Every structure is written in C-alpha cells, then in structure tokens.
Amino acid sequence: MTEGDTSAGVSTVEVTFDHDTSQVTSSISGVTFDISETNAGAASPTSVSFDIDASAPSPRKATHYVDSDDGAILEVAFDEDVANAGSLSGDDVVVGFADGTTADLSNSALSIDTTASSGARVVVDTSGNVFTNVRNVTVKNAEDAAGNSLSTTTVDVTFAPSTVAAGDQSAQAYVGANVAFEATQTDVTINFDGNVYNPTRGSGTGSQVYVVDTDGFDTGMINASFSGPGSDASVDMQNLGLTVSADDVTTDDNVTATVEADDIDRAVDAALLDSNDDVVDSTTLTVEATEDATITGTSTLAPGSTFTVVVQSTGDTSPRFYNNPTATVQADGTWNVTVDFSEQSAGDTFSVSAPNGVGADGEVVEAVTETPTDTATPTDTATPTDTATATATDTATATEPDTDTETTTTETPGFGVAVALVALLAAALLAGRREN
Numbered sequence: 001m002t003e004g005d006t007s008a009g010v011s012t013v014e015v016t017f018d019h020d021t022s023q024v025t026s027s028i029s030g031v032t033f034d035i036s037e038t039n040a041g042a043a044s045p046t047s048v049s050f051d052i053d054a055s056a057p058s059p060r061k062a063t064h065y066v067d068s069d070d071g072a073i074l075e076v077a078f079d080e081d082v083a084n085a086g087s088l089s090g091d092d093v094v095v096g097f098a099d100g101t102t103a104d105l106s107n108s109a110l111s112i113d114t115t116a117s118s119g120a121r122v123v124v125d126t127s128g129n130v131f132t133n134v135r136n137v138t139v140k141n142a143e144d145a146a147g148n149s150l151s152t153t154t155v156d157v158t159f160a161p162s163t164v165a166a167g168d169q170s171a172q173a174y175v176g177a178n179v180a181f182e183a184t185q186t187d188v189t190i191n192f193d194g195n196v197y198n199p200t201r202g203s204g205t206g207s208q209v210y211v212v213d214t215d216g217f218d219t220g221m222i223n224a225s226f227s228g229p230g231s232d233a234s235v236d237m238q239n240l241g242l243t244v245s246a247d248d249v250t251t252d253d254n255v256t257a258t259v260e261a262d263d264i265d266r267a268v269d270a271a272l273l274d275s276n277d278d279v280v281d282s283t284t285l286t287v288e289a290t291e292d293a294t295i296t297g298t299s300t301l302a303p304g305s306t307f308t309v310v311v312q313s314t315g316d317t318s319p320r321f322y323n324n325p326t327a328t329v330q331a332d333g334t335w336n337v338t339v340d341f342s343e344q345s346a347g348d349t350f351s352v353s354a355p356n357g358v359g360a361d362g363e364v365v366e367a368v369t370e371t372p373t374d375t376a377t378p379t380d381t382a383t384p385t386d387t388a389t390a391t392a393t394d395t396a397t398a399t400e401p402d403t404d405t406e407t408t409t410t411e412t413p414g415f416g417v418a419v420a421l422v423a424l425l426a427a428a429l430l431a432g433r434r435e436n
Contacts, residue, residue, distance in 0.1 A: 056148040057082050057120065062137045062157045063209050065180040066130065068165035073113065074124040074157065076137060077186075077206030084143045085117040092141045093124060095157075098133040099359075101314055101351060108324060109310075120206030121186050134159055160211050164235045166226045171235040175217050179235060180209045181224050189227040196220045196237055288367040291342040295352060295362075298333050305329045309337045310353045314361070317348040327354070 057078040064074045074095065093112070094104045103110055109127045116123035122142070134157045142150040160180035162173035173179045181190055189202045190210050196217050203210045212222070214237060223234045287293040295311065305328070312322040321344070325337040346366045353359035 054148065055080075056150040057142050057144050058150060059137070059139050059142075059153055059155045060204065061207060062155050063160060063180060063207070063211060064126075064131060064134050064157050065160040065163050065182070065209060065211075067116075067163065068168075068182055072126045072128055072130045073116070074126060074134070074137060075207060075209060076122045076124065076139060076155075077204060078120040078122065078142065079205055080144055081119045082117075082122055082142045083145045084141075085112060085122045086114040088112055088122070088139075088141065092139065093122075094138040095124070095131070095134060096136040096138065096154075097131065098135050099314070099351060101312060103312075103322075107322060109308075119186060121208065122206075132159060132161075158211050160209070162235075163209075164224065164233050166224075166233050167231045168233045168235075171233065173214065173235050173237055174240045175219060175237050176215050176240070179212045179214055179222075181212065181226075181233065182209045183226045183228070184208070185228050191225040191227075193223045193225070194221045194234075197222050286363050286365050287339070287341055289341050289344050289346065289348075289364050290367045291340045292338050293341045294336050294338050296334060296336040297327075297354075299327075299329045299335055300333065301329045303329050303331045303333075307354055311337075311339050311350060311362075313348065314351050315349045317344070317350065319343055321350075 057080045059076050060079050062074060062076045064072070066072050076093075089105050089112075091104045091106075093110070094102050095110065096102050105111065105124075109129050111125050111127070113123040113125040116125075122139075124137075136154050136156050138152060138154040140150055140152040158178065160178040162171070162177055163180045163182055164171040164173070165182045166184055183190070183203060186208050187203060187205050188208070189200060191200050192198050192212075196219075197212060197214075201210050201212075217237055219237050219239055221234055221236055223232065225232045287295065295309070299305070299307075301307070306326050308324050309327045310322070310324050313320045323339050325339065327335040327337050329335050341364055344364045346364055348364040350362045350364070351359060352362055
C-alpha cells in the first residue's frame with residue numbers, strides 16, 4: 001500500500017492486493033472503505049486509487065460591500081464548498097470591529113443569507129448596515145460534504161465603499177477608496193482596461209467580487225470585462241475635491257462639521273485634531289445603573305426620521321449586553337433612547353453607535369436613588385465637560401468640481417456626547433452606499 005499526493009488536504013492512495021477473496025476491507029488514516037473484487041482469482045494484482053478528503057473548508061478572504069441589490073453584505077469566500085452554511089448560528093460567525101467590539105449571528109443585525117450563500121460562498125446579511133470600521137471575521141464549524149469541520153479561523157475583512165456591478169456603465173467612485181467589482185457568479189476573471197488600471201484579475205473560489213485599491217490612481221475611466229455570464233462595466237474615477245477650513249476654537253467651543261458634495265450619497269465622518277494631528281479624545285458618556293437610563297443626542301436628519309442606536313458592552317463588562325433601540329428625530333433636532341442598565345455595575349463600560357460610524361464610549365456609574373428623575377438626563381449623560389470636548393460648530397466643505405449634479409449638504413446624525421461625531425480640523429468621506 002502506498003500513499004500518493006496529499007496536496008490541498010486530499011490524499012490519493014494506491015492499494016494493491018492479491019485476488020484470494022472477493023472483498024477486501026482496509027483503513028487508511030482513519031478512513032475506512034470497502035473494495036469489491038470483480039476478477040477474483042486473477043494472476044496479477046489490481047491497483048485502485050482513492051481520493052480521501054481529510055480537510056475542512058477554510059475561509060480565504062472576506063469582503064464587506066453593498067451588492068448589486070443595494071444590500072449591505074459580508075461575503076466570506078472559502079476554498080471549498082460549505083455544506084452547512086444555512087445551519088451556522090451564534091458564534092459560528094463573529095465580526096470584529098476597529099474599537100475591539102464584536103458581533104455574532106445572535107445579533108439581530110447579522111444573519112446568514114441562505115439564498116445568496118452557495119457552494120464555497122457564505123454571505124452574511126448586515127441588515128442594511130454598512131460597517132466602515134469592520135476589521136475581521138472569525139468562523140468555525142463550517143463543514144464540507146464529507147463532514148470535515150472547520151476549527152476557529154480568523155481572516156481580515158476588506159471594506160469597499162463603492163461597488164461596480166457587471167452591466168453598470170455609469171458608476172462613479174473616488175480616487176483613494178476601495179472599489180468592489182461584482183460579477184454574477186463566483187470564480188470569474190475580470191479584464192480591466194483604461195488609462196487608470198488595466199491588468200487581469202480574478203475573484204477566486206467562493207467569491208463574486210474583486211476589490212481594487214485606488215490609492216494613488218489618476219482620475220479617468222476604468223472598464224471591466226467579466227468572464228462567464230454578465231456584461232462589461234465601467235466606473236468614472238473622480239477626485240473628491242474635499243476642502244476643510246476652521247476658525248480658531250477653544251476647548252469649550254462647540255464645533256459642527258458640514259460637508260458639501262455633488263450628490264455622492266455617502267456618509268460623513270469628521271474628527272477634531274489637535275496641533276499634533278492627533279484625534280482629540282471625546283468625553284466619556286456616563287449613565288446611572290437604572291432600568292430607564294436615557295441617552296440623548298442631536299441630528300441634522302429631517303424631523304420624524306428614525307435610525308437604530310446600538311448600545312453594547314465593551315471591555316470586561318459583565319454581564320455582557322446588547323441593545324438596539326430606535327431613535328426618532330424631534331422637531332428641534334434632538335433624539336433620545338431609553339436603555340436598561342439595572343443589571344450593570346459602576347465601572348462597566350459600553351459603546352453607543354448609530355449609522356455611518358457615529359458613536360461614543362460610555363461608563364456606568366452608581367445610581368442616585370434619592371433623585372431617580374435625574375438619572376441619565378441630557379445634562380448628566382450627554383454634555384461634554386472636560387477640555388477634550390467638541391460637539392460641533394464650523395464647517396468642513398467637500399465639493400466636486402466639473403460636475404453638473406445638484407449640490408447637497410450632509411451632516412451625520414450626532415451625539416452630544418462625543419468628539420468622534422463632530423469636529424472640523426479634519427474630515428474624511430466614508431462610503432455609505434454604492435454609487436448609482
């Protein structure tokens with residue numbers, strides 16, 4: 001008996017035996033098989049080869065982007081078919097973020113898309129949320145058809161702010177951002193052509209996308225020709241034309257970030273920097289350990305607009321918690337949500353976040369039982385108090401020259417609790433949705 005090629009976790013084993021019996025049973029590397037003899041009594045031995053799959057499917061890349069159906073997804077591409085994608089649950093898939101927090105499939109914002117998941121492609125639906133701060137995904141218990149199960153494996157996630165789907169001839173993207181080119185099937189070859197970018201690339205096994213990093217590109221057209229079903233696509237790479245200006249501010253001033261651009265349909269993130277170009281830390285939001293703590297903030301969305309505010313434990317906080325109440329913008333631009341912190345202890349930490357990367361850090365303090373009505377009022381919980389504070393005042397302007405589209409002004413929904421939300425000395429546009 002000899003063992004042959006074992007590359008890619010598949011072993012080809014040659015078994016030689018005499019024809020004294022009509023059936024031979026053998027065991028190789030824990031794999032048992034029967035060999036039925038069809039020529040018993042023959043003078044010469046017979047050679048039979050077997051492929052033994054002893055490896056589990058392993059993730060080879062992960063991409064977070066907005067697909068052609070305008071749905072935000074996290075695609076995890078494996079090196080072989082995953083037979084139990086629809087059965088993955090709980091911490092079988094854990095998404096990690098830049099601030100150290102995580103979310104798994106028990107989170108209402110994450111679920112396996114059993115329709116889009118097929119073969120070696122597993123798709124996590126993010127319920128319309130575009131997580132610009134996603135960093136990695138950890139997967140376990142993915143099985144192939146032979147029952148080989150994946151142990152815990154973590155891969156980095158590539159985030160693509162813009163998506164160009166096969167057949168899209170009018171896409172726009174901005175130089176410096178990742179652009180996802182999406183095919184209609186997995187493992188496609190994409191021939192790029194144009195004065196900006198012109199190699200040949202492939203999406204690979206289990207993936208429908210190839211991401212192009214446009215950092216350092218010139219402006220101009222990128223044309224893409226997809227193999228297999230689908231059609232050509234093109235994207236016009238443009239300069240963002242972001243300009244930022246600010247008046248002198250003191251540590252007690254409020255600062256507002258306003259970004260203007262030509263119909264780019266993107267989320268905006270702004271950060272206040274000090275003279276050393278370091279991001280100024282935000283004042284920590286504090287709430288009392290009560291069952292009806294109120295977190296408030298402000299937003300420039302239209303009155304009546306609603307959005308989800310995620311409040312979840314961080315650090316060593318125990319018990320862990322996750323809440324996602326819905327906030328409604330009032331006529332004066334304010335919003336508030338109520339969260340139960342009664343099971344928490346003083347010193348527990350948490351984060352508060354809303355769409356488009358807006359958020360703040362928080363800490364639980366002891367409840368003041370004699371004055372319950374003062375629990376987590378806007379003054380106690382949402383007003384920055386120390387010198388690192390900024391809530392927002394002046395303007396950071398981003399314009400696109402040489403376009404005829406209507407100019408709009410966008411301000412990200414704000415929290416009156418965090419510098420991370422509002423600022424001015426630096427601003428960066430982060431993609432919220434695919435360009436149409």
